[in-house]
Structure formats: structure tokens, C-alpha cells
Amino acid sequence: EIADYSVRCLLSGAQFESSYTKGDNKLVVATDSQKNTVFYLAKTLPAEKVMVPEVFATEIAKFMVNKYDHVTTCQVKIITKPWERMQLNNTQHPHSFYREGKETRWTEAVVTKINPPSKIGLSARIDSGFYDLEVLKTTNSAFTDFWRDELTTLPDMPDRMLSTKVLCQWKYVAGNIDALENIPFDAIYAGAKRNTLDAFANDPRAWVHASVQTTLYIMADRILNDFAQVDDIYYALPNIHYFPFDLSPFGLKNLQADAEVYMPIADPSGYITATVSRPSKGKI
Numbered sequence: 001e002i003a004d005y006s007v008r009c010l011l012s013g014a015q016f017e018s019s020y021t022k023g024d025n026k027l028v029v030a031t032d033s034q035k036n037t038v039f040y041l042a043k044t045l046p047a048e049k050v051m052v053p054e055v056f057a058t059e060i061a062k063f064m065v066n067k068y069d070h071v072t073t074c075q076v077k078i079i080t081k082p083w084e085r086m087q088l089n090n091t092q093h094p095h096s097f098y099r100e101g102k103e104t105r106w107t108e109a110v111v112t113k114i115n116p117p118s119k120i121g122l123s124a125r126i127d128s129g130f131y132d133l134e135v136l137k138t139t140n141s142a143f144t145d146f147w148r149d150e151l152t153t154l155p156d157m158p159d160r161m162l163s164t165k166v167l168c169q170w171k172y173v174a175g176n177i178d179a180l181e182n183i184p185f186d187a188i189y190a191g192a193k194r195n196t197l198d199a200f201a202n203d204p205r206a207w208v209h210a211s212v213q214t215t216l217y218i219m220a221d222r223i224l225n226d227f228a229q230v231d232d233i234y235y236a237l238p239n240i241h242y243f244p245f246d247l248s249p250f251g252l253k254n255l256q257a258d259a260e261v262y263m264p265i266a267d268p269s270g271y272i273t274a275t276v277s278r279p280s281k282g283k284i
Contacts, residue, residue: 002097002138003051004081009034011064013072027070037063039245042261043252053078083136086201096137096201103133103166105189111177122177128185129169129234130193135200136163136242140209161262163240164212168192170223170230183229192233195222212237212272220276232277239270 011029018024041060042050049055057076064074083097107128114121141162146154170192174180199208199219208218220233244259254261 001047001051002083002136003053003056004083005053005056006079006081007038007057007060008075008077008079009038009060009064010075011068011071011073012075013070015070029064029068029071034064036250039247039261039263040250040252043247043254053080086135086197088198088202093201095139096197097135098197099134103130103193105130107185124172124174124177124180126172126174126180127169128172128189129167130189131165131167133166133168133193133196134163134240135166135197136161136240137201141215142210143212144210161242162212163242164237165240166196167234167236168196168219169234171232172229173231188223188227188230191226192223195219195226198222212239212270213274216272216274217276220274224276224278230278232275234273234275236271236273239272241265241269 011034015027019028038060041056041063045056045059049059057078061074061076064076065071081099083099086093086096086098105128107126110125112123112125114123138161139159141160142158143160144156144158170188172180172183196219199215199222203209203215203218208214216235216237220235223233224230242262242264244255245261245263247254247261
């Protein structure tokens, strides 16, 4: 199970007045200390006290007021960011998740007269897609054997947590607008989303998960193979990084195989894009 929290911790007490009026920071509990406390408690508390936000918030606040004599009140607000376990082939996936109902479907149609000013004969182009489909998997993602030089510090990652917010769009082109009448637009949208999720979570070929780039290619390849009406697929997959938080300064193991508590990192991050097109003849 995954608990993805945004935690706000506010400390108050009369003795903090000198930090405002006299520039005396001796009693200020730094943001760094509060952040470390949250991660420390996430690692050391029993799971049943972490997975319920009301209980976890109470535990953090209790810890703060008990640890610091000059703190009279601790206010902890937790915003839960829910993940739904992917269900593929009527089976819950063991390590892949998505945010239910968050993606936005969109479309744009352009119709052009073939022989203006006559209204006889119209061509059309339709771009469709979705964005903000947020997905995450806790394992079965790698990034190794990449280019290295004297400026490279990133180690090989044979297994890692991977999250992204998917933007996917595809194109239909009709030389005659009447050809659009039989295109199953809803089925293609549903199939594009299904193939995106299934390739991300389930593709049995190890090389598919060797990088975000290969996963992207297989997502697009599946859609083009399933729907002949689609001319090309564009994906944008920004990396949303979650890295294990180093708890070794507190005598706790939380790296590599021991990782249980992760910290999201906004920047820097990769932004992987590609358009996969169908050639005029033959298969892709």
C-alpha cells in the first residue's frame, strides 16, 4: 500500500516571541528538523499509525509537543494524495497505481474546404488525447548503462520507483470528411488509456522497462497496432522523482533494499517526449 502525504507542521508558544522581536533563534525548531521528524516517524511508527492520516497527524503533533518544552501547540495538516491500484484483466496489480479520474480528455477539429468557395468537398483533421493521467509504480523500472563522462554523478538504477503525469495525443486525417463517420472515437480513447496503463505496468518484456523512452515507444506502438484510424501518437512523460530519504543520521536503514520512506523531488527532472508515426505503407 502507498500513503502519499503533503504535511504542514506549525509550532507555536510564547517563548518564540524573542525570535521575532530580538533576533534570537535559540528556540527555533528549523524546518529541516521538522521535515526529518516526519520522515523518522513514517519509518518507525507501526503501519496502522501511518496509513491513516488522522492518526499520523496526531502522532506527529504529540511527538513535537512532548519533545520540545517550549512548544505549547503543534498544528499538523495532512493532505492525502490518493493512489488507486491499477486493475488490469480484472486483477489488481501488485506494484502499479494511478490517480483515479484525474485525466482530462480533449479534442480539436479542423475542417477545410477542398475547393473553395465551393462547399462541396471538405477535408478534416482531428487531434485528440488526454493529459494529467498520473501513474506510479514502486518497482520494475530501470535506468542503467547511460552515457557517462566527467560531469556524470547519477549511479545506475537497476530498479527504482517511477512516476509520471501522462500527456498522450493522437491524430486522425481524412481527405474526405465523410470518412470520419465510422471512426469509433470513444473506443480509441478508452484503448489509448488502457494501452498506456498496461504497457506501464504489465508488459512482460524486461527491455520495455529499461527507461521511460522504451515504455513510451511501446505505449504508442500498441495504440497504432490496435487502431488503424490513428496516424500518429505523441507522448510527453515528465519524470516525477521519488527518492529514498536517507535516515542513516538517525540510525535507521532506508536506502536500496531497505527503502520504505520516499521524498518527492520536483526539480531537476527529465521530460521525455516522442511522436511515433505510421509510415505510409507497411507496419510501424
